[in-house]
Amino acid sequence: MERILVSACLLGRPVRYDGGAKPVGDEVVARWRGEGRVVVFCPEVSGGLPVPRAAAEIVGGDGDDVLDGVARVLTEGGEDVSRQFVRGARLALEAARGAGARVALLKESSPSCGSLRVYDGRFTGARVPGHGVTTALLRRAGVRVFSEDQVSEAAACLRALEGSGASR
Ligand code: SF4
Numbered sequence: 133m134e135r136i137l138v139s140a141c142l143l144g145r146p147v148r149y150d151g152g153a154k155p156v157g158d159e160v161v162a163r164w165r166g167e168g169r170v171v172v173f174c175p176e177v178s179g180g181l182p183v184p185r186a187a188a189e190i191v192g193g194d195g196d197d198v199l200d201g202v203a204r205v206l207t208e209g210g211e212d213v214s215r216q217f218v219r220g221a222r223l224a225l226e227a228a229r230g231a232g233a234r235v236a237l238l239k240e241s242s243p244s245c246g247s248l249r250v251y252d253g254r255f256t257g258a259r260v261p262g263h264g265v266t267t268a269l270l271r272r273a274g275v276r277v278f279s280e281d282q283v284s285e286a287a288a289c290l291r292a293l294e295g296s297g298a299s300r
Pocket residue numbers: 139140141142147148149173174175176177239242244245
């Protein structure tokens with residue numbers, strides 16, 4: 133059975149910067165949980181950041197640029213939390229590898245978990261195309277990352293991997 137890494141906040145865990153969650157409330161995700169295929173993970177908490185914590189955005193690029201050391205993750209107050217974000221990304225990849233998960237469903241627009249868009253670094257709510265630090269590292273390792281708006285695409289990906297019997 134293919135496992136899937138899922139953002140903890142999408143499963144109702146109160147781990148967001150504001151102490152809240154963003155439960156996805158999708159019956160497919162509920163079924164995955166019942167099947168025992170979900171690996172729950174929050175990169176920012178695992179990376180050492182508290183709940184609640186200051187909101188942070190990527191300044192100067194997206195998650196790839198942070199991994200490459202040419203952009204930083206900053207709080208609105210200017211604290212550099214790049215190290216915690218990169219550590220969280222590495223731990224997310226370890227968790228995925230440890231569970232054999234080749235697919236992930238992560239919270240859109242987060243500076244860690246975004247897969248299509250991220251906030252633009254000006255703390256105005258504006259978003260730009262790009263992906264977060266964890267998504268960038270997972271994708272470099274070959275993990276297929278989808279957002280909570282793409283549950284059916286993630287489900288199709290799981291089915292395809294199971295149907296193909298593709299080896300890791
Ligand atoms: Fe959710 Fe990811 Fe942010 Fe954790 S780092 S609160 S899992 S979006």
